[in-house]
Amino acid sequence: MRSGERGSAWRCVLLLVLAVAALAGPLSCGGGSAGPPTVSFYIFHEPSGAFERGAERCSRLSNGRYHIRISELPSTADGQRQQLVRRLAASDPSIDILGMDVVWTAEFAEAGWLRSVPAGLREAVSRGTLGPALRTATWRGTLQALPYNTNTQLLWYRRDLVPSPPATWAQMIDMGTRLEEQGRPGRVEIQGAQYEALTVWFNSLVASAGGRILDDAGRSALDHTATEAAEVMRLLARSPAADPSLSNQHEDDNRLAFETGRAAFELNYPFIYPSARTNAPELFRNLAWALYPSMVAGRPSHVTIGGINLGVSAFSPHPDVAFAAALCLRDADNQRFAAVHGGLPPTLSALYDDPDLRREYPFADTIREALATASVRPLTPAYTNVSLEIQSALAPPSGIQPQRILGDLRTSIGNALNSQGLVP
Amino acid sequence: MPRRQELTGRARAERRLALILCAPAVLVMAAVTAYPIVYALWLSLQRYDLRFPNRSAFVGLENYLTVVASSRWWQAVANTVIITVVSVTIELVLGMLVALVMHRTIFGRGAVRTNVLVPYGIITVVAAFSWRFAWTPVTGYLVRWLHLSTDPLTSHGTSLAIIILAEVWKTTPFMSLLLLAGLALVPEELMEAARVDGASAWQRFVRITLPLMKPAILVAVLFRVMDAFRVFDDIFVLTGGANQTQSVSILGYDQLFVGLNLGIGSAVSVLIFLIVALIGLVFIRGFGAAAPGAGTRR
Structure with a gap:
């Protein structure tokens, strides 16, 4: 009995020594050892x-x-x-x-x-x-x-459904809606969940409409382009071309949804290309790409x-x-x-x-x-807070109120820039 | 309270020895508990954002005013109160039923008690992940069984319900264990006497079991309320605080670790501490709850 107790006590001591050695190990390695x-x-x-x-x-x-x-x-x-x-x-x-x-x-x-x-x-x-x-x-x-x-994101589309790619967001939503009404797959796959990608979407739309979120001095520079961007997000979210789980979709959800063949368009990063080749070879043959749609006809888009x-x-x-x-x-x-x-x-x-x-x-x-021609997300040390405020104001996209969004964003971004208030 | 009396030399020496023996523990506690608490208090009175070290300044109670004036704080308080009240109520009822079953089980007692404890033994984060997968379309069996057309974790009400469900599943065993200890305090002779006098099972439960168990029930509820008010891991895994499902702890975490705002984050932490302290005070002063064992001596 006693020897057993002593044995376990020794084991404890041994463990302790090992733990200390493990802690001290990385510290001593960083020191003056020889070599490069x-x-x-x-x-x-x-x-x-x-x-x-x-x-x-x-x-x-x-x-x-x-x-x-x-x-x-x-x-x-x-x-x-x-x-x-x-x-x-x-x-x-x-x-x-x-x-x-x-x-x-x-x-x-x-x-x-x-x-x-x-x-x-x-x-x-x-x-x-x-x-x-x-x-x-x-x-x-x-x-x-x-x-x-x-x-950066490109517009990926299916050649068998869309003979020539849409140049603007309005055209794309229109094409998708018409396809859906004909009973063919016409969904537009984009990231609508409340996280960073929602800011990316908004930033791309604002920049493409000719505006920007912050000016060079790091102050809020939102104007009517923010309202236009919010209107497009809402328009898509409420159209038949929206994915029913839009408000919960991340990049990978879009990829999967597109590969199942329910969509005609997808706004996403190039990682979807090799994935479609492996997972959906039939669909891959018709997979085509174009520049991110623009907001104003005849003017280039500025994707984030x-x-x-x-x-x-x-x-x-x-x-x-x-x-x-x-x-x-x-x-x-x-x-x-x-x-x-x-x-x-x-x-x-x-x-x-x-x-x-x-x-x-x-x-x-x-x-x-x-x-x-890409756009950069707002350059500010308070970027995370600014982005969280944008996400919170725009989620879910179907609930956006375009008349109110500009005022809401100005107030909340102002707070975020001053590190005032609570982050959402 | 022991009455004050003259101490003999030996008693004094023993008391001194006791102090010396306690000192290391007190020092460790001061280093790992008291210092962070005091430091958090100090931080909460400052404008202190990790990203703007140059703009740090003492601002008094400004951070508290900011928090209290924010609708996000009150939304989080409302969520936390809903989760706490609903989950503890369900846990109390379920826990009492489970405790009665465990108390009355004649054969397989060990097996029953072990089985009941399984959810409590599973790590909360692991359990929360399995709940999340179960409730997510495509991967989730619960979504399939219930034929849900949407993702229940994308809307406010259903998300809160799932958080409460996960909490109840997880901590009912804890509640029932505490209640089982209370059930053991009810003398069998009293129940026998009541049965002879013609009291029904319900009357015996309400008139004898519950009053005698009151201290145990209060302690169990107090523990669970204080615990539930700090709910974090289930929400962190299930929704991450999306769809307005933040609890006060999630809100504090976001201020500190995402917003890097130590001043406001510390103010949130101090407010949570005060609320939890208030809950304890109300239970002890208002309902006469006492620590287990302390109640019997009074």
């Missing part, structure tokens, strides 16, 4: 392994100057932001390079968590990079991060740009090697691999002419054209 400095790169999990391959390649090419270690962030965008914010707010020195959604750049820069790109590197970063992607990485006139991947920027933490103990590593991570070879294998459109314009990429992306020219 480790640059830790925090980024979301990318299933094709393109990020790991890039990190290994750059470590090799650096000739012992640095070694890049990838640490994976949570799978959801909110989870990624929370982990980064928690660590950065605590001045955590264990992050060197952070993979940020484009809309966090201003927020992180304003909080003093990013080291702006050194003057000597700016030319190397901006050369050949798409303009709107660079704009997302710029805050207060300074380049704060390195554009890594980009992304997405993607990832690479930032270097203000608390990184070796920023010079971190910048060198980040520059290598986004070089043409790594971007090509990520585009071809991971479906992440590159930020380097010349890659859209690359034969490998064009084989995987027959729509490469359309994407480049869309990106050239």
